[in-house]
Amino acid sequence: MAKSLLIVSRQSPWSGPGAREALDIVLAGGAFDLPIGLLFLDDGVLQLAAGQNAKALQQKDLSANLQALPMFGVEELFYCAESANARGLGQLSLDEAQPLSAEHITALIDRYDQVITL
Amino acid sequence: MSTLHVLSHSPFGDDRLNSCLRLLGSADALLLSGDAVYALQPDSAPFFALHDKKIRLFVLLEDIQARAIEVPEWAEAIDYPAFVELSIHHDKVNSWL
Amino acid sequence: MKFAIALFSAAHAPSSRRALLFARAALADGHEIVRLFFYQDGVYNASDALVTPQDELDLPKQWRTFIDEQKLDGVVCIAAALRRGALNTEEAKRYQRDAVSISAPWELSGLGQLHDAVQDADRLICFGGA
Numbered sequence: 001m002a003k004s005l006l007i008v009s010r011q012s013p014w015s016g017p018g019a020r021e022a023l024d025i026v027l028a029g030g031a032f033d034l035p036i037g038l039l040f041l042d043d044g045v046l047q048l049a050a051g052q053n054a055k056a057l058q059q060k061d062l063s064a065n066l067q068a069l070p071m072f073g074v075e076e077l078f079y080c081a082e083s084a085n086a087r088g089l090g091q092l093s094l095d096e097a098q099p100l101s102a103e104h105i106t107a108l109i110d111r112y113d114q115v116i117t118l
Numbered sequence: 119m120s121t122l123h124v125l126s127h128s129p130f131g132d133d134r135l136n137s138c139l140r141l142l143g144s145a146d147a148l149l150l151s152g153d154a155v156y157a158l159q160p161d162s163a164p165f166f167a168l169h170d171k172k173i174r175l176f177v178l179l180e181d182i183q184a185r186a187i188e189v190p191e192w193a194e195a196i197d198y199p200a201f202v203e204l205s206i207h208h209d210k211v212n213s214w215l
Numbered sequence: 216m217k218f219a220i221a222l223f224s225a226a227h228a229p230s231s232r233r234a235l236l237f238a239r240a241a242l243a244d245g246h247e248i249v250r251l252f253f254y255q256d257g258v259y260n261a262s263d264a265l266v267t268p269q270d271e272l273d274l275p276k277q278w279r280t281f282i283d284e285q286k287l288d289g290v291v292c293i294a295a296a297l298r299r300g301a302l303n304t305e306e307a308k309r310y311q312r313d314a315v316s317i318s319a320p321w322e323l324s325g326l327g328q329l330h331d332a333v334q335d336a337d338r339l340i341c342f343g344g345a
Contacts, residue, residue: 002334003333003334005330005333005339008212010137010214017255017298018255021254021255021295024294024326025254025326025329028325028326028327028329028330029326029330031327032327032330034330034334041137042133042137082140102140102141105141106141106142106143109121109141109143109212110119110121110143112210113210114210114333114339115121115210115212115339116215116221116339116341117212117213117214117215117341118215118223118255118341118343126229126230126233126344126345127344127345128345151230151233152229152230152233152345153229153345178233198236198237198239198240199240199243199244201237201240202237202240202241202244202246203244205218205338205340206216206337206338210338210339211338211339211340211341213340213341213342213343213344214344215223215224215341215342215343215344
């Protein structure tokens with residue numbers, strides 16, 4: 001049975017390549033049909049803020065890639081509820097992402113065979 | 119199941135330590151390396167937070183020596199062979215990059 | 216125990232040196248390293264172009280020696296490398312660039328190699344950040 005891998009994405013969308021390069025690991029894993037999960041934590045939840053405009057910074061819009069995750073077989077999508085609340089995030093742009101409490105995140109990390117927090 | 123969490127950023131002006139402590143499981147351990155060892159600066163908020171949390175706390179010996187910080191008796195200073203052992207003892211390693 | 220070691224920080228970052236020391240300790244303890252995977256700024260550890268003063272720690276050189284002597288699989292993520300201007304001869308030719316900074320024993324390959332290593336290993340250890 002394949003080992004499962006949880007990617008914890010903690011970078012905001014426009015602070016450098018972090019958000020994009022975390023997502024690339026997820027997409028590559030999905031393309032290989034591996035059991036991959038993605039958790040948005042701390043500033044990582046800002047990637048899910050609605051109404052962002054990548055063009056204003058001449059950057060690539062990651063939201064299309066995020067929306068495509070289920071198509072790549074990545075359906076285990078989560079975000080830290082506390083991180084989102086602390087940042088005043090109301091409506092999120094990714095319907096499939098489930099909010100988790102700290103306790104549930106601890107259990108989530110436990111559940112996966114390996115984890116990369118970047 | 120248990121996880122070895124590894125931190126390497128200074129806890130001052132960085133939220134990794136706080137987030138890590140929020141998510142630490144009861145069987146988990148924490149290794150402070152690099153600037154994260156500054157969390158053991160006596161009389162600092164991170165110092166008190168770590169003391170109160172009562173976790174399995176490890177600190178990389180070379181980093182605490184370089185910074186001339188004392189290792190409190192509730193933490194254990196380890197070398198690289200022990201770091202390898204620790205990574206095997208726990209089911210996985212979560213480095214907060 | 217089989218280890219996969221992934222490095223995300225540049226050679227000047229303390230975490231890069233820690234990765235090397237951990238890798239050495241793992242082998243010294245009789246364990247196996249299935250792959251070293253360099254991602255994000257970690258690609259710079261594989262660069263031939265870094266010049267280190269004689270009295271300082273030359274980490275890229277130490278990585279190269281380590282990989283050569285221990286016959287390890289050292290993989291650099293191609294997408295991360297290209298983005299950071301770390302090219303081998305093949306990629307420099309493909310993109311018509313004069314600068315070649317990645318050479319054997321380093322291999323440029325995709326994230327599939329990271330996933331492959333994660334599947335093969337008992338433990339994945341990541342180093343990076345600071």
